Amino acid sequence: MSRFRPRRVVPVVLSASLLALGAPAIGAHAAPSVCTDMTDAFAPSTAGPGCPGSTPTPTPTPTPTPSSTGVPGVSIGSDGWITYSDAATDQLGVTGTVTTLDGTVQDDGSCQFDYTHTLTAAATTYQQEVGYNPATCQDRILTGSITPSQEATLVSPADSNTVDPEVPQNSSATGDASAGVTPVVQPYNENGAAVTPDSTSYSNAHTKTAWIDPINVTITSLATNLKWPLYGASGSVTARNNAYKFKYDGWSTSGTPKPSISSVSGGWKTGGAETFKNTDFEDLVIALLGLAGYAACGFNSDTAVFKHNVHVYGYRDGSSYHTWSDSKSGGCSNLVHHRTSHGHGWTS
Secondary structure, eight states, X not given: OOOOOOOOOOOOOOOSSGGGTTSOOOOOOOOSSTTSHHHHHHOTTOOOTTSTTOOOOOOOOOOOOSEEEEETTEEEOTTSOEXXXXXXXXXXXXXXXXXXXXXXXXXXXXXXXXXXOEEOSSSEEEEEEEEEETTTTEEEEEEEEEOHHHHHTTOOOOOOOSSSOOOOEEEEEEEOOOSOOOOOSOOBOTTSXXXXXXXXXXXEEEEEEEEEOTTSOEEEEEEXXXXXXXXXXXXXXXXXXXXXXXXXXXXXXXXXXXXXXXXXXXXXXXXXXXXXXXXXXXXXXXXXXXXXXXXXXXXXXXXXXXXXXXXXXXXXXXXXXXXXXXXXXXXXXXXXXXXXXXXXXXXX
């Protein structure tokens, strides 16, 4: 079957010195056809680097001075790589492949990376950003796998903020019957457990991204979930978006997006985008990490901004496709690293 496959875009910007580590940085993973298709469907007000009218210039940001930041889990090597560690990755015993992605320098100095992934395995795919080199425009991503029960330990709690609480948003649509499709993947229920195929089988899948602070606390996350009919059967297509922001910071948000469901060749897609802004994230880092945290933030009091743009495609043959487009900027945001998980079942 011929399918349109989206690209992954990971723009990242890092300042030139350690004391400017808190200057604006972007780390993004983009949705399909970032200039047209998914940009229009889920984030109509945005347009990514490299779109028509953008003229890239090969001017990467300088290599930071080799040093420890004084902040646990964030360091700068003599080779110019900024390295992030993740306690959850260690605790879960995640092993896998660290892939170095070569990017293209854009006109704003960020790096664009292309990445695609179709899920056919039973396990949830787990990814963590482990390094970035602004001088060579390269990113390092650890890709491994975890079980549904392990992923459950990473589930973001219900948003209990007193201001702008995040409420899960749901959508449904009718999935019309079509010609029979040969199964390539066994169906999975909402808990991520395999079920026996039949003529009216459904499957479930999700994509989740999260921003993790230096003490390994999830500060924001967005998960999108999809349930769809398999093979040639008709039935309802349902979707849910779950968002979260850390309780003890002062946040403003664009609000949890209602999932948009649309048809694609051989299946359906859904997703959503949300922006989280925080005016006192730097204060929290300083309270936790003291002078080292203040220096590592570059004495930058700019509002911290964390963006999520997540998508999942479900196909009648049982396979699924996952993509995301996330970014960070503002005070202390360079101390924050990125984590993703995508697999069968639903999550929050």
